[in-house]
Amino acid sequence: MVKKGFLTGLLLFGVFFGAGNLIFPPALGVASGNHFWPAILGFCLSGVGLAIITLLVGTLTNGGFKHEMDLKFSPWFSLSFLVILYLTIGPLFAIPRTATVSFEVGLSPLVGNSQVALMIFSFFFFLAAYLLASHPTNIMASVGKVLTPLFALLILSLVIVGAVKYGQSGSGTASADYLANAFGGGILAGYNTVDALAAVAFCLVATETLKQFGFANKREYLSTIWVVGVVTSLAFSILYIGLGYLGNKFAVPENVLADPSINKGAYVLAQASYQLFGSFGRYFLSVMVILTCFTTTVGLIVAVSEFFAKHFTKLSYKFYLSIFTLIGFLIANLGLNAVIAFSLPVLSLLYPIVIVLVVIILLNKVMPLSKRGMSLTIAIVSIMSFLEVLAGLLPKTIVATFVDYLPLHAMSMGWLLPTVIGLVIAMLLPDRVRGEVFDLKQFEKEA
Numbered sequence: 001m002v003k004k005g006f007l008t009g010l011l012l013f014g015v016f017f018g019a020g021n022l023i024f025p026p027a028l029g030v031a032s033g034n035h036f037w038p039a040i041l042g043f044c045l046s047g048v049g050l051a052i053i054t055l056l057v058g059t060l061t062n063g064g065f066k067h068e069m070d071l072k073f074s075p076w077f078s079l080s081f082l083v084i085l086y087l088t089i090g091p092l093f094a095i096p097r098t099a100t101v102s103f104e105v106g107l108s109p110l111v112g113n114s115q116v117a118l119m120i121f122s123f124f125f126f127l128a129a130y131l132l133a134s135h136p137t138n139i140m141a142s143v144g145k146v147l148t149p150l151f152a153l154l155i156l157s158l159v160i161v162g163a164v165k166y167g168q169s170g171s172g173t174a175s176a177d178y179l180a181n182a183f184g185g186g187i188l189a190g191y192n193t194v195d196a197l198a199a200v201a202f203c204l205v206a207t208e209t210l211k212q213f214g215f216a217n218k219r220e221y222l223s224t225i226w227v228v229g230v231v232t233s234l235a236f237s238i239l240y241i242g243l244g245y246l247g248n249k250f251a252v253p254e255n256v257l258a259d260p261s262i263n264k265g266a267y268v269l270a271q272a273s274y275q276l277f278g279s280f281g282r283y284f285l286s287v288m289v290i291l292t293c294f295t296t297t298v299g300l301i302v303a304v305s306e307f308f309a310k311h312f313t314k315l316s317y318k319f320y321l322s323i324f325t326l327i328g329f330l331i332a333n334l335g336l337n338a339v340i341a342f343s344l345p346v347l348s349l350l351y352p353i354v355i356v357l358v359v360i361i362l363l364n365k366v367m368p369l370s371k372r373g374m375s376l377t378i379a380i381v382s383i384m385s386f387l388e389v390l391a392g393l394l395p396k397t398i399v400a401t402f403v404d405y406l407p408l409h410a411m412s413m414g415w416l417l418p419t420v421i422g423l424v425i426a427m428l429l430p431d432r433v434r435g436e437v438f439d440l441k442q443f444e445k446e447a
Contacts (some may be wrong), residue, residue: 005227014148015299023265029247042186058203106289159242373426
């Protein structure tokens with residue numbers, strides 16, 4: 001039981017922890033300054049807590065999120081939403097980001113930051129990921145048991161040596177965003193890791209891995225799932241706090257802070273590696289970053305390709321694998337900052353919907369809810385989330401004025417109170433039904 005949970009947790013941590021998980025914590029450490037602790041708490045809440053809860057919910061529902069959404073809302077909504085989500089955390093954002101971070105942080109210090117170098121690197125990076133993802137049943141052996149412990153050990157080494165060297169240094173002044181609301185800024189920064197969204201996708205990886213073990217009874221399965229949750233939560237939290245602390249204590253020059261073209265998280269990782277490990281630092285950084293991002297690339301390509309092969313069956317897994325790998329390669333060559341800027345509005349739209357979806361599924365397990373009320377709640381959070389994103393893109397409009405009046409908007413949670421009202425309505429309407437009880441049949445050992 002413990003071994004099954006530990007191995008599955010190690011695999012999931014490996015495919016979860018990638019590009020954003022490396023660069024956003026040290027960037028938060030730099031930006032939050034003397035408001036670091038509430039900021040990193042918010043970051044862990046959205047970057048770890050939401051992701052693990054989402055993952056556990058997905059592995060404890062019959063047929064995963066798609067089946068639950070079909071029952072509670074409608075098949076057309078669930079399929080449409082999941083297609084957008086999988087494309088976002090797959091070929092349109094998270095997959096290309098893993099390659100651009102690998103290059104810009106890990107390799108460009110050695111070969112130069114040219115477009116040609118990025119193209120050559122990303123070609124071989126995606127070719128290797130394609131070959132590994134071609135055999136999805138083998139990723140436990142390659143990713144979970146080999147690559148994950150290796151990159152985790154490298155990151156931990158950087159964090160520990162950095163804490164010893166820079167631990168007595170003072171923190172800088174917090175930026176305006178964190179000065180006004182450090183906790184809310186940390187929550188928003190945690191969105192950028194896309195882990196809660198990725199958790200929806202990685203439920204497929206988790207369930208397929210767990211099926212390989214088989215379980216004698218429901219109690220053994222549930223105990224294993226809790227071990228998975230503990231392993232992934234601890235691994236994430238330790239590295240997030242360590243990387244954030246490194247960024248918080250590392251002295252970043254004023255000219256770098258003032259340059260918007262420089263990714264602060266990438267800068268801290270690179271310069272800290274050089275200072276701490278000397279001439280070996282460049283190679284240490286390259287291996288650490290490329291391994292970390294590569295495991296996530298493989299996991300995402302597998303998850304997205306399996307989803308589309310399962311729901312759009314006219315085309316094969318190999319076809320989706322090929323097309324998504326190619327799209328990831330092409331978008332990666334736009335560069336890191338372009339990929340991040342493009343994705344932020346989409347992430348801010350999708351995250352609240354996933355959060356409320358998980359809340360509805362959990363709540364419906366313990367009490368009956370109205371299907372009309374649940375549909376109304378998901379519609380409310382979708383509209384409010386869209387308005388908040390629109391207000392951010394168009395700050396001097398009537399939409400922005402309206403959103404400013406929403407409670408908790410300053411914490412990027414203006415959708416929360418309207419959503420609570422929707423949930424209350426779902427508890428009161430007459431057509432209430434209780435959620436399905438989890439069925440272990442798909443995981444049971446064969447007699």
